[in-house]
Amino acid sequence: MKKSKFLINGMRKHSLPWLMLAPFLILIVIFFFLPIILIAVNAFTDMDSALQWTFNGIDNFKKMLLDPNMPEILKNTFIYVFFTLAINVLFGLVLGLLTSYFIQKESVGLLFRTIWMLPRISPPVVYVLLWLWFFDPSPYGILNSLRALVDLPPGEWLSSNPKTAIVLANGMIGASFGMIIFSSAIKSIPENLFQAAKVDGASQWSIIQDIIIPAIRWPLMFVTMWQLLSLLTSYEYILLLTGGGPMVESEVLSLYSYHKAFESFEYGYGSAVSLVLVVIALGFSAIIWKVFGMKKMMGTSRVE
């Protein structure tokens, strides 16, 4: 009796916050939790274009183990995520340093950053179209025209180096995210620290290494984690650029799940692939959380 009264009082006391949170909570449940639950359930069915739920136990996972494409796809995923992440973070850092430390004039730095942001605000199709044009196998493609200037024969880049192509296209656009985060972090370092370092005799390299990098340690970790997770699960640029081909040479796990579900209409199998991806992503999150001490980062603002 007393307990229920306490509960009702508590509800009443917190009714306004709950009311305020409700729209957001409903959205999260519908668009974030439900899909994962659906995928998890679907992964144990052999749902196909007939949209029938027939549970088949762990058949999908057995099939995955025996899938002849799987080793190559996993290898592609690893190569794609590793190299794109490297470009994202390192190139983003270089851009951040260039536009906020080496270019001290804010207007010029802002201009450069805006230019690098353009691909982000243009639709992926347009962005990929430019890359398609760049890699075009005909002598009129940008890369081939450039090679023609120095008398080199044209090449069929997208079929000969598909992995390089998807890494470059994703790396370039992803770098702008790191650039924005890093430049704002660099801007927040007190000017005095740079002056002190200069007076103490530090070279440019030493300022970057001893002052800037330690100061933006948390943003660096955050960008690495964020990009890692989004690279694991995103596939739209690959789909548009190479479609995973030729054969499965540039196919990654997330794209494979899309292909299985929406091209072969093997919804059950596609869901199982997605579920594996979710588990991998969760695993990586947990590892990063532990290794980098993300808990500390999430706590308070850490741009020192």
Next chain:
Amino acid sequence: MKIELKNICKTFNKQSNTINNLDMTINDGEFVALVGPSGCGKSTTMLMIAGIYKPTSGNLYFDGQLVNDLEPKDRNIGMVFQSYALYPHMTVLDNIAFPLKQQKVPKEERYERAKNAADMVHLGHLLDRKPSQLSGGQQQRVALARAIVKKPKVLLLDEPMSNLDARLKIEMREEISRIQKELGITAIMVTHDQEEAMTTADRVAIMKEGELIQYSSPMELYNRPKNYFVAQFIGNPPMNFLKSQLAVKDGKCQFYINDTTVDLNNHLPKIKSHNSIKDIYAGIRPYDLKLGQKGDITLDGVVSLVEPTGHSKMVNVKVGDDRIRFFADPLQKIERGSKITLTASISSIHLFDCESGENLTAETIGEGQDNKLVINS
């Protein structure tokens, strides 16, 4: 190291000069304070000496060598910043050793020297801490140790004590003076606190709106302020000013305060015209005013406030429309609202032109005052 500034100008925007034709020499081993109200260009001057700013025009010499285009790292300077600017992710020891690391000093020697510098500022027990784990005073000491560890030729101090509380300020003031004397290093300190400047520096440069107003020893500044600005800036509590008039007639000089006419007889002020009446401020230091009527001039007033400071009482007195302060013996019974008479000797009075602010007092007036002041303080 001798530092010379020749005709230095610095402009940040095209409209006005932040620093205007600054000429200044700082001798080897001297401790110079740059003082002035905020925005007077004292910090800019220091940052130019540090090499962080480049002068727009004019030349800067270190020991006769032109250093206008020398990078800060090549100038062999140590600097303490107002916010200390300690590297937050490094321990105290690494912070102090950082300048040596940049000079590629071997690790062992580097830490040895850093420890010695830390001992010099009494920080030996805090070497493993991070700056965020230190109090303001301790951070200040780290900054000082970092500035002196590479044995620089010049020590620059940018408002080093403005973030400390009053007690710590006095302690650090002594510490800085001691270290400067021990190392025999040329030091320049920027401060807005005239007391800090007077107590630590060998010479004080007073700046206002980008110009050097007066550059002399603390006693000289106190006893012979060049103009009204310096007079009201130096001294704590500030000099009392009474509005008055100066009359010159047939080579005779008189001024009037509060119904009293004071003959200046032999003490002819620096004045060109021979028949004129001028509005002036008569300035008297609070320490030069005494109760009684024995002096050359007397002032009648009403006590408006009594503030005991322990060793004496600071009394606010309303004289006519002006308010003045003086120090009374703590045992003296003075009550708010009572009428009192104050007196001062004529040699302790400074006369300032109301318009130009220039000190009109002839040299002779100041004579004999030095001795008297020594007794007073």
